[in-house]
Amino acid sequence: MMHVSEMFSARVPRYTSYPTAPHFHSGIDGATYHSWLSALEPQTPLSLYVHIPFCDTLCWFCGCHTTVVNHYEPVKSYCELLRKEIGLVATALGTRRRVQHLHWGGGSPTLLKEDETNRLVGALRENFDFTADAEFAIEIDPRGFGRANAKVLAAAGVTRASIGLQDCDPEVQRAINRIQSDEETSQVIAMLRAEGIPSINLDLVYGLPRQTLASWEKTLTFALRLEPDRLAVFGYAHVPSFKKHQALIPEALLPDVEMRLRLAELARDVLSRHGYVPIGLDHFARPHDKLAMSARDGSLERNFQGYTTDSAPALIGLGASSIGSLPQGYVQNVSVVPVYRKMLEAGVLPVRAGIRLSLEDRIRRQVIERLMCDLKVDLDGVTAKYSTTRDLLSDSLAALAGYAADGIVSLDGGKVTIAPEWRAATRLVCAAFDTYLVQGTAAHSVSV
Numbered sequence: 001m002m003h004v005s006e007m008f009s010a011r012v013p014r015y016t017s018y019p020t021a022p023h024f025h026s027g028i029d030g031a032t033y034h035s036w037l038s039a040l041e042p043q044t045p046l047s048l049y050v051h052i053p054f055c056d057t058l059c060w061f062c063g064c065h066t067t068v069v070n071h072y073e074p075v076k077s078y079c080e081l082l083r084k085e086i087g088l089v090a091t092a093l094g095t096r097r098r099v100q101h102l103h104w105g106g107g108s109p110t111l112l113k114e115d116e117t118n119r120l121v122g123a124l125r126e127n128f129d130f131t132a133d134a135e136f137a138i139e140i141d142p143r144g145f146g147r148a149n150a151k152v153l154a155a156a157g158v159t160r161a162s163i164g165l166q167d168c169d170p171e172v173q174r175a176i177n178r179i180q181s182d183e184e185t186s187q188v189i190a191m192l193r194a195e196g197i198p199s200i201n202l203d204l205v206y207g208l209p210r211q212t213l214a215s216w217e218k219t220l221t222f223a224l225r226l227e228p229d230r231l232a233v234f235g236y237a238h239v240p241s242f243k244k245h246q247a248l249i250p251e252a253l254l255p256d257v258e259m260r261l262r263l264a265e266l267a268r269d270v271l272s273r274h275g276y277v278p279i280g281l282d283h284f285a286r287p288h289d290k291l292a293m294s295a296r297d298g299s300l301e302r303n304f305q306g307y308t309t310d311s312a313p314a315l316i317g318l319g320a321s322s323i324g325s326l327p328q329g330y331v332q333n334v335s336v337v338p339v340y341r342k343m344l345e346a347g348v349l350p351v352r353a354g355i356r357l358s359l360e361d362r363i364r365r366q367v368i369e370r371l372m373c374d375l376k377v378d379l380d381g382v383t384a385k386y387s388t389t390r391d392l393l394s395d396s397l398a399a400l401a402g403y404a405a406d407g408i409v410s411l412d413g414g415k416v417t418i419a420p421e422w423r424a425a426t427r428l429v430c431a432a433f434d435t436y437l438v439q440g441t442a443a444h445s446v447s448v
């Protein structure tokens with residue numbers, strides 16, 4: 001068997017899409033996107049993602065599309081652009097559409113003041129019909145977040161607050177340039193609950209500089225005290241060649257692959273012992289949370305925000321760098337705000353790139369999604385849906401032979417099952433089905 005740390009050092013994508021974003025190309029532009037939008041069946045329910053690419057300060061570990069702003073003016077004028085984009089998308093769609101899921105991410109969407117939050121929600125409600133049970137999730141940086149902010153979000157109809165906790169240890173916090181007291185985090189959660197926001201999600205990150213098993217256990221214990229409905233426990237993706245500021249974190253301070261595996265395992269042990277159900281690779285939820293229920297009944301899905309219960313066939317991305325997923329394929333907006341502005345001012349959908357899905361892409365995408373969600377897949381079931389057979393995937397099955405010999409996966413005809421104790425190897429198993437990976441030069445993080 002290959003040495004475990006060597007195996008997990010392989011750099012593979014997180015598979016929030018397939019094909020993954022580095023394979024999007026400029027052949028897909030605003031005009032293609034316009035035609036894709038206008039071809040959507042009027043009854044197709046939509047999911048919307050709104051990206052706010054701004055933060056007050058920069059956390060050195062951050063892998064998100066964001067920039068630090070010292071004044072509010074750029075944020076305000078960006079929100080005007082977002083409203084323009086919402087109008088352009090609605091025009092391309094032609095008729096009013098039903099929305100069942102809305103997610104604001106970033107950056108830090110909670111940087112918006114009351115006026116911008118309300119205007120943005122107003123523009124969305126003006127252009128779309130939100131279903132009575134529509135979810136509205138928002139990512140929250142608790143630092144500097146107060147009661148007034150919680151009131152604005154509750155009045156806007158937020159149903160899930162996703163709070164960045166990351167790590168509680170003061171030394172780790174210094175090493176990532178993110179000082180956040182336990183008291184502040186607890187108070188923000190209490191405020192959100194007092195305002196009636198029903199669901200609380202916490203984001204934690206393992207693999208951060210100076211993390212030890214003891215410090216990480218303290219973070220997990222604190223997270224449990226906050227009684228979240230869900231937790232996301234991400235492995236730190238360190239790719240300084242791509243995110244230059246990550247070079248501010250000395251590599252010598254980072255836990256090695258073996259330690260990362262132990263940190264991930266500790267999170268799984270502690271959270272499972274306290275009644276949270278492990279979901280996919282890096283999420284946990286209370287047994288009666290919708291996420292856990294959909295994991296049980298096999299309807300869990302994966303999109304750019306991670307694991308989701310959202311089943312809308314079309315996800316529309318709004319804002320710089322946002323990615324949309326339509327039945328025809330993926331589209332990504334430009335990331336640079338001045339370019340985003342210029343395109344919108346010219347009345348053009350601000351698309352940078354995308355990819356049209358081939359039949360084989362669709363099949364491989366479904367195989368990878370089921371593996372990421374269920375840790376197992378029936379290749380015959382998937383290929384039959386597309387009137388083909390698993391012969392199409394024989395190269396990938398052959399690539400799994402080594403993992404099968406090591407007991408990481410079991411292969412039974414067309415059924416591929418990842419052994420529960422090898423859950424951490426899920427991305428590696430998915431990579432066997434990724435035909436783009438070999439051609440790629442993209443920077444990925446280690447697989448655990």
Ligand SMILES: C[S@@+](CC[C@H](N)C(=O)[O-])C[C@H]1O[C@@H](n2cnc3c(N)ncnc32)[C@H](O)[C@@H]1O
Pocket residue numbers: 061062063064105106107108139140141142163164165166203204205234235236237238
């Ligand atoms: C947009 S942020 C969440 C909201 C807010 N900006 C905050 O940090 O509190 C999304 C989440 O991505 C995760 N994240 C950011 N950079 C990461 C990285 N390099 N590796 C793994 N997870 C990362 C963090 O857990 C973070 O909470």
Ligand code: SF4
Pocket residue numbers: 054055056057058059062063064066106107108141164
């Ligand atoms: S982790 Fe959150 S708050 Fe920190 S820089 Fe990234 S997006 Fe901003």
